[in-house]
Amino acid sequence: MKIRQAALSALAVTAASVTPSAFAQSSITLYGIIDAAVQYANTGGHTVVRQDSSSVAPSRWGLTGTEDLGGGYKAIFKLEDGFNVNTGAIAGNGALFNREAWVGIRGPFGQIQMGNNYTPLFITYVNYSLGELNTLAWGNAANNYVFIPSARTANSVRFTSAVVSGFTLRALYARGTNGASGVPASLGDTASAGLNFKAGSFSADADYLQQRFAPTATLTPTTSVQTGRYYLFAASYDFGFVKPSALYQMHRNAGGLTTSISSAFASPDHDFYEVNALFQNVFGSFGSVLVSFGQYILKSNGDGDSTSYAIRYDYHLSKRTGVYAGVAEVRNHSKASFSVSNAGGPGISVAAGKNITSGIVGLVHMF
Template sequence: MRKQIVCGALVAIGCFSGAARAQGSVTLYGTIDSGFQYANVGGVKTTSAASSTVIPNRWGLTGQEPLGGGTFAVFRLENGFNVNNGTALQNGALFGREAWVGLKSSLGQLQVGVNNTAINITLLQDSLGYGWGTAANNFAFVPTLRSNNSIRYTSPQVENFTMTVTYALGANGSTTLPRTLGNTTSIGFRYATKNFAADADFMTQVYSPAKVVAPGSTTSTGNYSLFAVKYDFGFLVAGALFQMHRGGSASGSYSGYANVNNNFYEIAARVPVNLSGLTFSFGQYKNLANSAGNATSYGIRYDYALSKQTILYAGVAAMRNGSAASFSVNSTVAVSVPVSVPGSNVTAGIIGMTHLF
């Protein structure tokens, strides 16, 4: 359970008491996910300790302070880490997953810092787990998920609709990079009722095809569209998503996206059993310029809840690559089983445990 820590308990780390401050609160939260994975990649078999498989390993602080008139100051700091060796993820950043401060009122929420994009918010909400064994997790392009130097606005819900807009300055005035490199704009529209949700997201992001990026390097713009639906039948939660990528170049980031005209989709279902559940996922990546770059993802995972905070899990997943594709079965934060030879198929199994606090 997340532990609520009132300001009076935080004097040692610089929280000053006062009439207004005393009403604020800070929440410490996190997840620890660890297990073991067996994989067969093109006939090469490995067994390894696994970190962040079903849920990303993280810890964070979030809080708010009432400012009067229904307005709150809000913030979040979130760190990602590797439980196997204790190192920080997101290139060693202390709070590389999220780090923002903002204001919230009846007009919506505005926040500045490291923010999730509209695409990442949808994948987190509507991909039925976005964890080990799901096609969305295996095919998602990491640079589209969060942005540094960004501002994000989330509207209030009106007639079940909400809107999220983000804008980020990628290079952020750097004199060693192209001026617009990494600039990201995203907008997301969401309709949600008790049992149904539908999302439509659109994003642009500036890349450079150059292997060594300099101030004068050529840039181009990647365009992304993501559509997702989810329905809770009670006995079954079913969902589907479809993403298109057009233009730009991400060849320096991941070889699977060297061709910039591609799609991927996922069809998934989760059968809840009290607090536990069985998740199925099927999806395909389509390289529109070269069908040899296509890939197909399969996954099934059972999560068994020992309590509301502690979960045991086991799963089996496979990736079938075309002769020019090198996708893999991923953890929630990175490629956990590298495919060094394009066209190699991947079969993997996982067992592990997650604890939430």
């Protein structure tokens, strides 16, 4: 018995001494953002006053983690859930981690990740739609015109290269509906690539994305599927006191399609652009003013065109808390119904041909 106890004690000591080197260091971080605001809007004679969630920053919480695998490699993951701060309800389609859910490897080559990912297009939208508290948000023209199925893709693999001479390559492939029954086999299949270049205060991006879509919301396994193609170009330069940026997107190969149908991954041929200027250190070193202008141009019919104007002031009360206020307007032609969209989803609904003028005041807290 004494020999057995001595052996077990020796084994325990050995295990304790081996554990720190046998299992690499890992970490998990819990984070989140809570955004609440009051918005006033006039939509062609109809007035709406409401409390909003996720206007400037999508209200969300998430987990990120890393494990050091040695040799410059790490296992990584991210799980992120959006929610409505006014009701506590899960945002989006009701999935728990509806914003991002992926696992991957980071190393000297760059990073590869699999799951529910943002596309290279979305990364460019975010990087060039400026703002102090958040980007691609309330007031950004691009945020009013982005087609969501081209921005986030489930069942996808995304690769981001290491930086080489200022260049970073991003690529993504997604299996759309991933073999779901009752729909065309290739519906939603997405392939995308983007190239970013940075040198000092200058940054530029060029992105391409193709996505399989159906021309109708009534889907069967034999529904005809086509390929829409997106081209996106953007640039910015930080002068210190002001940072201007611009982006321009074209969508082609959807001739005959007149409306967007999210369930069919369908968006008509169009162009849209956004021009921004972020004035920094306004009314103190913790404030900034965003001015944004942009237009949506429907290629098949000018009655589907729209123009967006906005100005927004962001101010940091502390490192984690900020306030904002802004005024925006979207002017729609007779067949357009774009609104001033929130960062976390659509804005106040607008009837075709009606304009919307909106003002907002809100609070953001990060943890």
